[in-house]
Amino acid sequence: MATDSHDEIKNFLSQAASGNMPPGKQMVFNPRTGKFEVLSGHERPGDTVPQVDAQDMRAFGRRA
Amino acid sequence: MAWDTIQRYRLSLEKDVLASTFPAFTFHDPTGRTYVSGQWHSNSGKLYGLHVQLTAGFPDECPSTYITMPSPLYGYRNRRTIASYGTSHAMHTWKSDRSGWVKICTYHSADWSADQGIAKVIRKGMLWILAYECHLDDGREIASFLMSA
Numbered sequence: 001m002a003t004d005s006h007d008e009i010k011n012f013l014s015q016a017a018s019g020n021m022p023p024g025k026q027m028v029f030n031p032r033t034g035k036f037e038v039l040s041g042h043e044r045p046g047d048t049v050p051q052v053d054a055q056d057m058r059a060f061g062r063r064a
Numbered sequence: 065m066a067w068d069t070i071q072r073y074r075l076s077l078e079k080d081v082l083a084s085t086f087p088a089f090t091f092h093d094p095t096g097r098t099y100v101s102g103q104w105h106s107n108s109g110k111l112y113g114l115h116v117q118l119t120a121g122f123p124d125e126c127p128s129t130y131i132t133m134p135s136p137l138y139g140y141r142n143r144r145t146i147a148s149y150g151t152s153h154a155m156h157t158w159k160s161d162r163s164g165w166v167k168i169c170t171y172h173s174a175d176w177s178a179d180q181g182i183a184k185v186i187r188k189g190m191l192w193i194l195a196y197e198c199h200l201d202d203g204r205e206i207a208s209f210l211m212s213a
Contacts, residue, residue, distance in 0.1 A: 013198060
């Protein structure tokens with residue numbers, strides 16, 4: 001089930017930052033609500049919802 | 065700022081993309097120091113201001129991105145401002161050149177190309193805000209919530 005709760009987002013980001021994208025989950029930005037959501041594996045974000053992938057987050061990772 | 069023909073065409077495309085993806089963000093001063101700004105209610109419901117300042121080399125140069133509101137932006141337990149970290153890998157910030165604003169890292173210059181766009185910069189700014197709110201919970205650095213290369 002899609003959730004936009006802070007705790008779920010935090011868990012997702014924390015796991016991804018440690019180098020392990022959470023299995024069976026994906027994070028998307030929902031343009032309808034204007035919030036980020038964590039989806040479980042069986043849910044489809046739809047064609048218009050951009051998924052937050054490793055590349056998105058890795059771009060922050062280089063030393064400033 | 066005098067944009068050339070190709071840049072004006074690119075900015076027109078960017079404006080269309082922005083209108084469809086982040087309608088709360090708008091272009092300002094299109095013939096001068098062009099920037100994009102808007103406000104976002106984060107997942108926790110707090111209101112933030114984002115400012116994306118284009119540079120003369122756009123789109124070959126990455127825009128500068130700032131958190132403009134709240135100002136000042138305080139860190140964990142209000143112990144210090146985020147701006148006071150200056151250029152910090154741990155907090156994914158640059159030393160700010162705008163008083164009261166936090167300059168955040170979106171793309172390293174080596175990772176930026178003209179294939180990227182302003183909408184993606186805004187989305188990255190929002191991700192930084194999510195990571196910042198996680199930092200407020202327990203004081204862990206913002207890098208704890210964003211992947212390292």
